[in-house]
Amino acid sequence: MIIPAVVLSSALLIGASGCKPKNAGDATGSDAAAKVYVPPGKYDEFYNFVSGGFSGQVSVYGVPSGRLLRVIPVFSVDPEKGWGFSEETKPMLNTSHGSVPWDDQHHLALSQTDGVIDGRWIFANANNTPRVARIDLTTFRTAEILEIPNTAGNHSSPFITENSEYVITGTRFSVPMDYEPGDVPIESYKKNFKGTVSFISVAPESGEMNVAFQLLLPGMNFDLSHTGKGPSSGWFFFSCYNSEQAHTLLEVNASKRDKDYILAVNWKKAEEYFKAGKGTKRPAKYAHNVYNDETHTATSTMNTEVTVMDVKDFPDIVYMIPCPKSPHGCDVDPTGEYIVGSGKLAALIPVFSFSKIQKAIADKDFDGDYEGIPVIKYEAALHGEVAKPGLGPLHTEFDDKGNAYTTFFISSEVVKWNVKNLNIIDRIPTYYSPGHLSIPGGDTKKPYGKYLIAYNKITKDRYLPTGPELSQSAQLIDISGEKMKLLADYPSIGEPHYAQSLPADLIKEKSVKIFKLDDNKHPYATKGEKESKVVRDGNKVHVYATMVRSHFSPDNIEGIKEGDEVYFHVTNLEQDWDVPHGFAIKGAINAELLVMPGETSTFKWIAAKPGIYPFYCTDFCSALHQEMSGYIRVSAKGSNVPIAFSLGKNSDPDAAAGTPTP
Ligand code: CUA
Numbered sequence: 001m002i003i004p005a006v007v008l009s010s011a012l013l014i015g016a017s018g019c020k021p022k023n024a025g026d027a028t029g030s031d032a033a034a035k036v037y038v039p040p041g042k043y044d045e046f047y048n049f050v051s052g053g054f055s056g057q058v059s060v061y062g063v064p065s066g067r068l069l070r071v072i073p074v075f076s077v078d079p080e081k082g083w084g085f086s087e088e089t090k091p092m093l094n095t096s097h098g099s100v101p102w103d104d105q106h107h108l109a110l111s112q113t114d115g116v117i118d119g120r121w122i123f124a125n126a127n128n129t130p131r132v133a134r135i136d137l138t139t140f141r142t143a144e145i146l147e148i149p150n151t152a153g154n155h156s157s158p159f160i161t162e163n164s165e166y167v168i169t170g171t172r173f174s175v176p177m178d179y180e181p182g183d184v185p186i187e188s189y190k191k192n193f194k195g196t197v198s199f200i201s202v203a204p205e206s207g208e209m210n211v212a213f214q215l216l217l218p219g220m221n222f223d224l225s226h227t228g229k230g231p232s233s234g235w236f237f238f239s240c241y242n243s244e245q246a247h248t249l250l251e252v253n254a255s256k257r258d259k260d261y262i263l264a265v266n267w268k269k270a271e272e273y274f275k276a277g278k279g280t281k282r283p284a285k286y287a288h289n290v291y292n293d294e295t296h297t298a299t300s301t302m303n304t305e306v307t308v309m310d311v312k313d314f315p316d317i318v319y320m321i322p323c324p325k326s327p328h329g330c331d332v333d334p335t336g337e338y339i340v341g342s343g344k345l346a347a348l349i350p351v352f353s354f355s356k357i358q359k360a361i362a363d364k365d366f367d368g369d370y371e372g373i374p375v376i377k378y379e380a381a382l383h384g385e386v387a388k389p390g391l392g393p394l395h396t397e398f399d400d401k402g403n404a405y406t407t408f409f410i411s412s413e414v415v416k417w418n419v420k421n422l423n424i425i426d427r428i429p430t431y432y433s434p435g436h437l438s439i440p441g442g443d444t445k446k447p448y449g450k451y452l453i454a455y456n457k458i459t460k461d462r463y464l465p466t467g468p469e470l471s472q473s474a475q476l477i478d479i480s481g482e483k484m485k486l487l488a489d490y491p492s493i494g495e496p497h498y499a500q501s502l503p504a505d506l507i508k509e510k511s512v513k514i515f516k517l518d519d520n521k522h523p524y525a526t527k528g529e530k531e532s533k534v535v536r537d538g539n540k541v542h543v544y545a546t547m548v549r550s551h552f553s554p555d556n557i558e559g560i561k562e563g564d565e566v567y568f569h570v571t572n573l574e575q576d577w578d579v580p581h582g583f584a585i586k587g588a589i590n591a592e593l594l595v596m597p598g599e600t601s602t603f604k605w606i607a608a609k610p611g612i613y614p615f616y617c618t619d620f621c622s623a624l625h626q627e628m629s630g631y632i633r634v635s636a637k638g639s640n641v642p643i644a645f646s647l648g649k650n651s652d653p654d655a656a657a658g659t660p661t662p
Contacts, residue, residue: 032478032485032486032487032488035064035478035487036064036065036066036476036487036488037065038062038064038065038067043062043504043508044062044063044064044065044067044504045063045064045450045503045504046062046063046064046440046448046451046501046502046503046504047060047061047062047063047069047501047502047504047507048060048061048062048063048438048440048453048499048500048501049108049110049122049499049500049501050108050455050474050492050493050496050499051105051106051107051108051124051494051496051497051498051499052071052074052105052493052494052495052496053104053105053106053472053494053495053496053497054104054494054495055076055105055493055494055495056074056075056076056102056103056104056105056126056494057071057072057073057074057075057076057078057105057493057494058071058072058074058105058108058122058124058135059071059072059492059493059494060072060140061474061490062504063440063451063453063476063501064451064476064487064488066474066476066488066489066490068490068493070140071493072135072140072141072142073142074103074105074124074126074133074135074142074145075093075100075102075103075104075105075124075126075131075133075145076101076102076103077093077101077102077591078591079591079592080591080594081594082591082592082593082594082601083142084101085590085591085592085593085603086593086601086602086603087567087601087602087603087604088291088296088297088298088522088600088601088602089291089298090298091289091298091299091300092142092145092289092291092298092300093145093289094287094289094300095129095131095147095286095287096147096149096285096286096287096302097129100129102128103126103127103128103129103131104126104127104128105124105125105126105127105494105497106125106127106155106157106497106498107124107125107155107157107158107159107224107497107498108122108123108124108158108498108499108500109122109123109158109159109160109167109500110122110123110160110500110502111123111160111164111202111207112160112161112162112163112164112444113163113164114162114163114445115162115163115229115230115233115444115445115446116441116444116445116446117441117444117446117500117502117506118164118506119137119502119506119507119510120136120137120164120207121134121135121136121137121143121164121207122134122135122137122500123135123158123160123167124158125154125155125157125158125169126145126154127153127154127155127172128153129147130147130148130151130152130153130154130157130169130171131145131146131147131148131154132145132146132148132154132157132158132167132169132200132209133145133146134202134207134209136207136293137507137510138507138510138511138512139293139512140511141291142291143207143290143291143293144207144208144209144288144289144290144291145287145288145289146200146209146210146211146286146287146288146289147286147287147288148169148198148200148211148286149178149211149214149284149285149286149303149306150171150177150178150179150194150196150198150214150216150282150284150306150308151169151171151196151198152171152172152173152174152175153171153172153173154169154171154172155170155171155172155222155223155224156169156170156171156172156197156222156223156224156225156238156239157169157170157225158200159225159226159227159236160202160227161227161236161267162227162229162233162445164202164204165201165202166199166200166201166202166212166267167200167202167209168197168198168199168200168225168227168236168267169197169198169200170195170196170197170198170222170223170225170238171195171196171197171222172221172222172223173221174189174193174194174195174218174219174220174221175193175194176192176193176194177194177196177216177282177308178282178283178284178285179282179283179284180192186247186248187247189219189245189246189247190219190245193219193245193247194216194217194218194219195216195217195218195219195220195221195222195240196214196215196216196217196308197214197215197217197222197236197238197263197265198211198213198214198215199211199212199213199214199215199267199270199271199274200212208290209288210288211286211303211306212271212274212307213270213274213279213306213307213308213309214306214307214308214309215265215270215308215309215310215311215317215318216308216309216310216311216312217263217311217318217373218245218370218371218372218373219245220240220241220242220243220245220260221240221241221242221250221254222238222239222240222263223238223239223240223241223327223328223330224238224239224328224329224330224395225237225238225239225330226330226331226332226339226443227332228332228336228354229332229334229335229336229444229445230335230336230337230445231335231336231337231354231355232332232336232337232339232354233268233336234266234267234268234269235264235265235266235267235268235354236264236265236267237262237263237264237265237330237332237339238262238263238265238330239260239261239262239263239323239327239328239329239330239341239342240260240261240262240263240320240327241254241260241326241327241328241344242254242260243257243260243261243370244256244257254326255325255326255345258324258325259322259323259324259325259378260322260323260325260326260327260343261320261321261322261323261327261370261375262320262321262323262327262330262339262341262352263318263319263320263321263373264318264319264320264321264357264376265317265318266316266317266318269314269316269317270309270314270317273309273314273317274307274309278309278313278314279307279308279309280307280308280309280310281305281306281307281308282305282306282307282308283304283305284303284304284305284306285302285303285304286302286303286306287300287301287302287303288300288301288302288303289301293515294519294520294521295521295522295523296515296520296522296599296600296601297522311372311373312372315372315374318373319357319361319373319374319375319376320369320370320373320374320375320376321341321352321357321375321376321378321381322367322375322376322377322378323341323343323350324341324343324346324348324350325343325344325345325346326343326344326345327341327342327343327344328342328343328344328393328394328395329341329342329393329394329395329396329406330342331395331396331397331398331404331443332443333398333404333419334398334400334444334445334446334447335419336354336445337353337354337355338351338352338353338354338383338419339351339352339353339354339357340352340396340404340406342393342394342395342396342406343393344392344393344394344409345392346392346393347388347389347390347391348385348386348387348388348389349385349386349389349393349396349406349417350378350382350385351382351383351384351385351386351419351422352381352382352383353381353382353383356380356381356382356383357376357381359380360376360377360380360381361374361376363380365377365380383422384422385422386406386417386422386424387422388424389406389408389415389417389424390406390408390410390411390413390415390427391408391409391410391411392408392409392410392411393406393407393408394406394407394408394409394434394435394436395407395435395436395437395498397437397438397439397442397443397447397452398419398439398442398443398447398449399439399442399447399449399479400446400447400448400449401449402418402419402420403416403417403418403419403425403449404416404417404418404419405417405437405439405442405452405479405484407430407434407435407436407437407454408434409433409434409435409457410433412429412430412431412432412433412434413427413428413429413430413434414427414428414430414434414437414452414454414477414484415427416479416484425482426482426483426484427484428477428484428485428486430454430456430475431456431458431459431462431473431475431489432456432457432458432459432460433456433457433458434454434455434456434457434475435455435456435457435496435497436455436496436497436498436499437452437453437454437455438452438453438455438498438499438500438501439451439452439453439479439501440500440501440502440503441501441502443500448501448503449479449480450478450479450480451476451477451478451479451487451501452476452477452479452484453474453475453476453477453499453501454474454475454477455472455473455474455492455496455497455498455499456472456473456474456475457472457495458472459471459472459473459491462489463489463491471491471492472491472492472494472495472496473489473490473491473492474489474490474491474492474496474499475488475489476488476489476490513577513578514574514575514576514577514596514597514598515596515597515598515599516575516598517571517573517575517597517598519598520571520598520599520600522569522571522599522600524542524544524567524569524600524602525569525571525600526544526545526546526569526571526600527571527573528546528573529546529548529553529573529647531544531546532544532545532546532553532554532645532647533554533645534554534557534559534643534644534645535643536559536643539561539563539564539565540564540565540566540567541560541564541565541566541567541643542567542569543557543566543567543568543569543570543645544569544571545568545569545570545571546570546571546572546573547570547571547572547573547574547581547583547595547617547628548572548573548574548581549574549579549621549622549624549628550617550621550622550623550624550625550627550628551627551628551647552570552615552617552628552629552630552647553647554630554645554646554647555629555630555631555646555647556630556631556644556645556646556647556649557630557631557632557633557644557645558632558633558635558641558642558643558644558645559633559635559641559642559643559644560607560632560633560634560635560643561607561634561635561636561637561639561641562607562608562609562610562634562635562636562637563606563607563608563637564606564607564634565604565605565606566604566605566606566607566632567602567603567604567605568583568585568602568603568605568615569600569601569602570583570593570595570600570601570602570603571595571599571600572595572596572597572598572599572600573597573598574597574598575597575598576597577597579597579621580594580595580596580597580619580621581594581595581617581619581621581628582594582595582617582618582619583595583601583603583615583616583617583618584615584616584618585603585605585613585614585615585632586613586614586615587608587613588603588605589606590603590604590605592618594618594619607632607634609634610634610635610636611633611634612631612632612633612634613631613632613633613634614629614630614631614632615629615630615631615632616628616629616630617629
């Protein structure tokens, strides 16, 4: 059965060139420029958070301008911000595999209250070494990273419930569970490989995450998901592929069946069982890393246990709904009644009805089972199919007028259709081959249906050539009228997958401007220049340093010896917005630190050999930024140069010891 591969390869050609409109440059209307123009000094209307794919980070854009506002380091080290390089942030990248400096970041979920974006946090997945991060939207910093056990390829993640009770994740790769022998033949997939769906609880006030419980499922690939809302509140819908349970050449072997499944999960029921003490506690090892804004320090703890509930023992938690052709996106409309499945190789879009699904379950209108899970009859769950929408539907988001917008990778377009009557209303080409799309609030009860942003996989000829590697791109589309209008292109960081947006008003007033020095509880904080000092402790030396425009205290340090481990704990004494100072030393095998007002950060440096080492501030902080520097003297191992440190004790250049007087 080679057909799918053939379909795909010819389809790729279509995506790359066949659908290219002749006048791509004229595709925007003459009023497009005015619609995206945000005058200098004015703010954008929306924040747009975009996954960074293989960059491991999350980038933040203003919409409609497309201006890049910030790159938030999450799963990858970031020398620009000292993320993963300062002693305080190193624990954030800890995992059961040790420190991992990179990941592949695909999906984002803004926190919700009553199914509406509340602007508190945004959650991000790490696809490769399974983790979920929570980013605090007051600081735009990663506040927490939680590893997920019994998971491999955390792709179906993170998806949030209506009141942010849980962040839900599903494994992409089925594997033997961590608590069972992993050294098994790969061909024993059917017997030994399992899938899991994990429920990460989110504490209502602090947002702190914990793996509450996991559902053990048959081996297959879980792809994407969305929460129910309104009538489907308490349910979750996952797309699954590879129901063939192939473990080689998935391109062919996982595309054999006409239909795979959408897994419908009654999570309220699962939670009931969990709260009643059901499930089995299994040994596990997974890191939980939390950053504390008062100590400016992260801690990493290793968890050792997780509750696993085998769905075979809880038959009323999960059901399968057949879905054509390797489903990818699984999206629930704002009313909560309609669930849209998108088969990567399909030429139609099935839309399922939640009330029909409930009726089918009540009537046991099943078509056998899949590994013990009841399979609801396709027709019994179906609201209807969108006929001939395009080729290769991937993802759907919604506006506030009952319309759905679906990306088509193969035919390279976004198609607008009516959720109720399934009629196609409009289509617009994208350049080229879109993956995800994002409408502010477009997966919640309350979409802000003004803009749609398509994230394209291929950008051939859209930007000035930059060698073999081209930036991937976002395309901003106006969806305020009946017809969609292309407004602008802007390049993205890494590879964008899912993105989420929210009105700027939800968070801009809450944005932290400084860290209060008085509240700084870092154990090595130095809250005034007078307290700055250098303390030896065996071969470790702690430098309690301060930074203020435009000097360090101390800035002359002697008595460091070859082989010493020197910890520079630098506190930024500024209490004014937007005045960071940086710190770097010659020869250090480290990135710079960038320290925000009121914050303490620690730079570890091994004094490898005797000499004089300048250090300096890396951020242009004042007119005398270039003067913000100092010297460290490193002496031989056996030397008796005592620890000494000072600021402003300048010597008479002619009187200094050893200088011959003329
Ligand atoms: Cu401080 Cu430049």
